Amino acid sequence: MVKLTNYSREEYKQYLISKIDDQDTTSVYDTLMDLHPTDRAEIYKELNKEQREFVHKLLVPKELGEVFEQLETEEQEQLLEEVDEQYAATMFDDMYADDAADFLAEMNDEKARDILSSMEDEEAEEVRELMAYDEETAGALMTKEFIxxxxxxxxxxxxxxxxxxxxxxxxxxxxxxxxxxxxxxxxxxxxxxxxxxxxxxxxxxxxxxxxxxxxxxxxxxxxxxxxxxxxxxxxxxxxxxxxxxxxxVDDILDVVEEETEEDFGEISATRGSLDAKISSFGAAKKRAPWIIMLMFLGLVTANVIDQFEETLEAVVILAAFIPLIMDSAGNTGTQALAVVVRRLAIGDVEKGQIGKMVRREFGTGVYLGIFCAITIMILIPLLYGNFVLAGVVGASIFITLSVATIVGAVIPLIINKLKIDPAVASGPFITTLNDVIGLMVYFTIATSLLQYL
The missing domain is CATH 3.10.580.10 (CBS-domain)
Known part of the structure; x- marks a missing residue:
C-alpha cells in the first residue's frame, strides 16, 4: 500500500475530506501542501463539486496549477469551468510553459485563443512558441523555464x-x-x-x-x-x-509511455481504443477497420482450404491439424514481429545489422521448426498410428515456422524503410498472412503424398 508519511493514501483522503466538510481552512491547507502534487491531484479527483470549490478558494493560482498539471484533459476542463477567468489566467501564467501548451493544444482554437489573450504577454508568447512546433517533436516537448x-x-x-x-x-x-x-x-x-x-x-x-x-x-x-x-x-x-x-527526463518518461502504448495498439490492432474511458461503441469504431480487413484476409484462408477440398475429402484426418498449423505459424510470426518492432523502436538496429538480425530470426524459426516437428512426429504415430501423416505435419511445421519468422521480421523492416511506423505491421495481420502460408505449405505437401496417406 502507498504510504503518505505515516498513513495510507486512503486514510489521508478520508481525513482531508472530513476537514474540508468541516470548513477547517488551516488543517486542509497544511495537509494539502504537505503532499506531493501528484497525491494532491489524486485526492482532488475524489472531491465533489462543493468540496472542490472550497479547495479553489483556499489555494492561490500557482498552488492549484500544480494540481492542474497532474489531471487528465477532461478533469482540467472541468476545473477551468469551476474557477473564474482571471483566476485561470493567473494559474496559466504561473504554470510551466510546456504544460500550458500541452493543455491548450487539446482545446479548440477559439478557447485556446481566449485563454492566451487573458495571460501575461511574455508567458503567452512562450506558450505560443511551443504550440507552433509540430507535434511529437523536441520543440513541442521542451520547456522554456531554464537558467x-x-x-x-x-x-x-x-x-x-x-x-x-x-x-x-x-x-x-x-x-x-x-x-x-x-x-x-x-x-x-x-x-x-x-x-x-x-x-x-x-x-x-x-x-x-x-x-x-x-x-x-x-x-x-x-x-x-x-x-x-x-x-x-x-x-x-x-x-x-x-x-x-x-x-x-520526466517529460521523456511520458513520451516512452505514449510511444509504448501507441506501438502496442498498432501491434494488437487496437490503436485508439486502449483508453479505459472510451465507450464500447467508440472502441468498436476504432477497431472495426482492422477487423473488417482481416475478415477479408480470412476469406483468402478459406479459399486456400477450398482449393484443396479433394485432398481433405480423401484424407479427412488432415482437417484435424489445420488449427495446429495456423496457430503455430501465427504465433511464431508475431514473436518475430515483436522482437523487430521493439528493436526498431529503441533504435537498436544500426546500419549493416539488418541482415544479421533477419538471419538470427530465420535461425530461430528453423530451430523452433525442428523442435516442434520432432515433437509432433513422435506424438502422431502414438495417437493415430500413421507415420506418413506424422511426416506430412512435421515437415509442414518445420517449413512453416522457418518461413513465418522471416515474414514477421522482414515486413516491419520494409515498412520502416518506407518511413512508416513499423508497428502498423500488426500482430493480427502477420498472423493471418502466416496462416495462409502455413496452409499452402501443409496442403501442398499433403497433396503430393496423398497416395501414401
Missing amino acids: ALHAKDTVSSVLERLRKEAPDAETIYYLYVVDDNNKLAGVVSLRDLITADPADYVEKPMSTRVVSVEAEEDQEDVARLIKKYDFLAVPVVTKQNTLVGIIT
Missing part, C-alpha cells in the same frame, strides 16, 4: 542567482552556457558549481562537449538519446545552435 549562464559569470554570482531563480526553473541540475548571441557553448552541473572556487569563472568547470537536439527532431529520438547518456535533461537548439529550451 542560461555565460562563460564569464563567476561561480559565486551564479549560486546567488540560483537561490533566487531556481524555484521557477524546471531543473537546475544541469545548467547550459551560452555566448553573447545565445548560442549553446557549454554545460556545467550543479555539483561542479558547488565544488568549484566561488571566484572562478563558469568557463573553468564547464564542459564544451555538449550533447543537444534540434527543435524539429522526433521525440522518440530524443528519448533514445536521453536513455543512452542517462541524462536528466538535454538542451534544445535551432539549426543555428541557438538555445531555445530544454527537455527534462
Whole structure:
C-alpha cells in the first residue's frame, strides 16, 4: 500500500475530506501542501463539486496549477469551468510553459485563443512558441523555464542567482552556457558549481562537449538519446545552435509511455481504443477497420482450404491439424514481429545489422521448426498410428515456422524503410498472412503424398 508519511493514501483522503466538510481552512491547507502534487491531484479527483470549490478558494493560482498539471484533459476542463477567468489566467501564467501548451493544444482554437489573450504577454508568447512546433517533436516537448549562464559569470554570482531563480526553473541540475548571441557553448552541473572556487569563472568547470537536439527532431529520438547518456535533461537548439529550451527526463518518461502504448495498439490492432474511458461503441469504431480487413484476409484462408477440398475429402484426418498449423505459424510470426518492432523502436538496429538480425530470426524459426516437428512426429504415430501423416505435419511445421519468422521480421523492416511506423505491421495481420502460408505449405505437401496417406 502507498504510504503518505505515516498513513495510507486512503486514510489521508478520508481525513482531508472530513476537514474540508468541516470548513477547517488551516488543517486542509497544511495537509494539502504537505503532499506531493501528484497525491494532491489524486485526492482532488475524489472531491465533489462543493468540496472542490472550497479547495479553489483556499489555494492561490500557482498552488492549484500544480494540481492542474497532474489531471487528465477532461478533469482540467472541468476545473477551468469551476474557477473564474482571471483566476485561470493567473494559474496559466504561473504554470510551466510546456504544460500550458500541452493543455491548450487539446482545446479548440477559439478557447485556446481566449485563454492566451487573458495571460501575461511574455508567458503567452512562450506558450505560443511551443504550440507552433509540430507535434511529437523536441520543440513541442521542451520547456522554456531554464537558467542560461555565460562563460564569464563567476561561480559565486551564479549560486546567488540560483537561490533566487531556481524555484521557477524546471531543473537546475544541469545548467547550459551560452555566448553573447545565445548560442549553446557549454554545460556545467550543479555539483561542479558547488565544488568549484566561488571566484572562478563558469568557463573553468564547464564542459564544451555538449550533447543537444534540434527543435524539429522526433521525440522518440530524443528519448533514445536521453536513455543512452542517462541524462536528466538535454538542451534544445535551432539549426543555428541557438538555445531555445530544454527537455527534462520526466517529460521523456511520458513520451516512452505514449510511444509504448501507441506501438502496442498498432501491434494488437487496437490503436485508439486502449483508453479505459472510451465507450464500447467508440472502441468498436476504432477497431472495426482492422477487423473488417482481416475478415477479408480470412476469406483468402478459406479459399486456400477450398482449393484443396479433394485432398481433405480423401484424407479427412488432415482437417484435424489445420488449427495446429495456423496457430503455430501465427504465433511464431508475431514473436518475430515483436522482437523487430521493439528493436526498431529503441533504435537498436544500426546500419549493416539488418541482415544479421533477419538471419538470427530465420535461425530461430528453423530451430523452433525442428523442435516442434520432432515433437509432433513422435506424438502422431502414438495417437493415430500413421507415420506418413506424422511426416506430412512435421515437415509442414518445420517449413512453416522457418518461413513465418522471416515474414514477421522482414515486413516491419520494409515498412520502416518506407518511413512508416513499423508497428502498423500488426500482430493480427502477420498472423493471418502466416496462416495462409502455413496452409499452402501443409496442403501442398499433403497433396503430393496423398497416395501414401
